[in-house]
Amino acid sequence: MSSLSTLCLHCGLCCDGTLFTHVPLRATEAGPLKALGLPVKAREDGTLLLPQRCAALDGKRCTAYAERPEGCRRYHCHLFSALSEGEVSLEEALAVVDGAHALLASASGEKTPEVEDYLDRHFRGRRRRYTAQ
Ligand code: SF4
Incomplete structure (x- = not known):
């Protein structure tokens, strides 16, 4: 895979x-x-x-x-692009995803400002170029 x-x-x-x-x-x-x-x-x-x-x-x-x-076929999140372009390793990318799941779990699935900021930064790409932290 x-x-x-x-x-x-x-x-x-x-x-x-x-x-x-x-x-x-x-x-x-x-x-x-x-x-x-x-x-x-x-x-x-x-x-x-x-x-x-x-x-x-x-x-x-x-x-x-x-x-x-088509909308699903064309969509690549910011993290996917960062991995495909070698800006992050698979290990780092998986840790970012784990971080999102952990944040969502700790917020009981609610979109708190902290959750939204994390999603914007790592997945939606509403910030400048990717930084893995
Ligand atoms: S790619 Fe995701 S949103 Fe699109 S049909 Fe499959 S499960 Fe649904």
């Missing part, structure tokens, strides 16, 4: 409702996802979305991987 796959299968934060509330969908993606039993929702303006936590997530694994929408 590649180190990037190892990271994603250790994490799950981009699919479990921690980082995002939904994945935007193209109109053509709704049918195949509904056929898999996934709940596709429509906004008032008619745009479609897949709510998160994603119903396709089993533990930290996507059970709809072959059919996953």
Whole structure:
């Protein structure tokens, strides 16, 4: 297994409702996802979305991987990019993920300012270039 796959299968934060509330969908993606039993929702303006936590997530694994929408295929979090570009080692990246899970557990899953700051810094990439600490 590649180190990037190892990271994603250790994490799950981009699919479990921690980082995002939904994945935007193209109109053509709704049918195949509904056929898999996934709940596709429509906004008032008619745009479609897949709510998160994603119903396709089993533990930290996507059970709809072959059919996953374009938004899922294109998304790479900040930590994934840092690992793929050699800015952090796999060991460091896994420790960052463990840190996120530990913070969330200590906050009982609540998005406290400390949790949001950690997620912004390490995953959402709303800070300057990656620093592993
Ligand atoms: S379809 Fe798969 S990759 Fe996309 S949000 Fe759901 S679990 Fe994650």
